[in-house]
Amino acid sequence: MQVTVYPLPEAVTESAWAIREGPPYVDLENRILSVPLAEDPHACFLRAHEQAHVKWTPARCRPDRLAASGTSWLTLQAVEDCRMHALLTGAGVDLTAGGLAAPARLSLARRMRAAGDFREAVLCAVAAFATGDFADLAAACDGPLADAPQLATEVRGRLERCGLDYEATVRVARWLDTKLGRRDRPTDNGRTSGELPGGSLAALLYGPNGNPGHAGLAGCRPDEPGAEGRFVPWGVMTIRHPELPLPVAAYTGPLRATDGGAFLRYPHRETVDRRVFAARRPRKGGTLLIDMSGSMSLTAADVEQLLAHSPASTIAVYSADRSAGVLKILARHGRRAAAADLLRPAGQFNVIDGPALDWLATQPPPRVWLSDGRVTGVNDVAGEGNREYANRVCGTAGITRTPTTADARKFLAADRPLV
Numbered sequence: 001m002q003v004t005v006y007p008l009p010e011a012v013t014e015s016a017w018a019i020r021e022g023p024p025y026v027d028l029e030n031r032i033l034s035v036p037l038a039e040d041p042h043a044c045f046l047r048a049h050e051q052a053h054v055k056w057t058p059a060r061c062r063p064d065r066l067a068a069s070g071t072s073w074l075t076l077q078a079v080e081d082c083r084m085h086a087l088l089t090g091a092g093v094d095l096t097a098g099g100l101a102a103p104a105r106l107s108l109a110r111r112m113r114a115a116g117d118f119r120e121a122v123l124c125a126v127a128a129f130a131t132g133d134f135a136d137l138a139a140a141c142d143g144p145l146a147d148a149p150q151l152a153t154e155v156r157g158r159l160e161r162c163g164l165d166y167e168a169t170v171r172v173a174r175w176l177d178t179k180l181g182r183r184d185r186p187t188d189n190g191r192t193s194g195e196l197p198g199g200s201l202a203a204l205l206y207g208p209n210g211n212p213g214h215a216g217l218a219g220c221r222p223d224e225p226g227a228e229g230r231f232v233p234w235g236v237m238t239i240r241h242p243e244l245p246l247p248v249a250a251y252t253g254p255l256r257a258t259d260g261g262a263f264l265r266y267p268h269r270e271t272v273d274r275r276v277f278a279a280r281r282p283r284k285g286g287t288l289l290i291d292m293s294g295s296m297s298l299t300a301a302d303v304e305q306l307l308a309h310s311p312a313s314t315i316a317v318y319s320a321d322r323s324a325g326v327l328k329i330l331a332r333h334g335r336r337a338a339a340a341d342l343l344r345p346a347g348q349f350n351v352i353d354g355p356a357l358d359w360l361a362t363q364p365p366p367r368v369w370l371s372d373g374r375v376t377g378v379n380d381v382a383g384e385g386n387r388e389y390a391n392r393v394c395g396t397a398g399i400t401r402t403p404t405t406a407d408a409r410k411f412l413a414a415d416r417p418l419v
């Protein structure tokens with residue numbers, strides 16, 4: 001049996017956190033914690049790691065706050081991970097499993113060795129120091145990378161001598177940058193340049209720290225198509241329930257003949273099949289989820305059409321700005337929202353496709369997703385992992401995707417087959 005284990009960040013901070021199943025990632029500012037929820041020891045390690053950030057990493061740990069201090073964001077993230085592991089060890093947490101299963105860890109070690117980049121190797125060793133991931137990474141450090149594990153040991157020692165608070169991270173990161181030479185220069189929006197193609201390997205280890213709207217997603221730049229092979233965290237989704245003051249027209253279905261009832265309508269059938277009564281044929285209900293991001297170019301009038309032609313359906317629209325979005329329910333149980341509520345519910349981006357599809361998966365079937373198939377995470381960045389996520393939800397929940405309003409209408413207006 002698959003067991004789902006929920007972390008409880010509220011146990012370490014006062015306020016509520018949004019917990020999301022996914023790759024390890026924490027957004028300290030918006031209080032989002034993304035972690036794997038499986039029971040295996042690596043998932044358990046990653047939950048401990050991210051919850052350590054919740055407890056010990058201050059919200060000011062952001063790339064845009066670093067520009068002035070002269071520290072590079074990637075270095076700071078690796079040193080901060082090292083500090084988390086020192087504090088977790090001090091708290092008695094067992095870190096021997098590491099965050100990666102053996103094949104993934106060895107593949108990362110191979111990539112690190114093939115890149116032959118001393119700075120990357122040091123950052124990986126620093127981030128993984130004193131965890132079950134360290135040994136394989138250190139073993140891959142030969143030739144020009146040979147000094148990397150030693151430097152990681154020194155980082156840990158310096159952190160401990162500085163007292164293991166966040167200021168220690170900033171100070172040790174600055175020292176480490178003088179050793180490595182700065183390569184990633186903070187740009188004015190807080191992102192960095194000069195990373196390895198495909199992003200920093202160190203950032204792949206335990207996921208980015210800090211605010212996803214900034215450099216946390218190493219290598220992902222806004223509007224950059226296809227961060228291949230990567231999962232970009234979804235934005236935060238809010239569900240809105242506007243008032244549904246209007247009845248949906250023609251909620252009941254067309255008449256059909258039946259052999260029981262009170263509405264005598266087909267007396268001529270008495271001798272044929274005795275189905276002389278008429279009853280309303282139930283409409284196919286179902287749920288329609290409408291992607292209202294800019295690329296879909298849907299107007300309130302299009303949504304109005306869909307409402308008129310899908311009388312028995314639950315209908316919702318969604319869109320987002322760069323980091324958060326809104327799913328708005330426009331029709332349910334034969335009632336619908338007023339015309340003023342049919343506009344795009346938030347910004348022009350996708351960003352919340354994952355959570356919106358998760359919602360659709362819980363609604364009455366048949367389930368239709370009106371979308372051009374483009375899915376994105378924060379900053380409207382498309383990742384291969386995000387497409388896979390959407391495909392997986394559609395597959396398991398039997399969701400039909402259609403790019404045209406005409407097809408969506410046809411699908412939902414069709415009568416349920418008689419039983």
Ligand SMILES: [Zn+2]
Nearest residue numbers: 081206207209
């Ligand atoms: Zn971390």
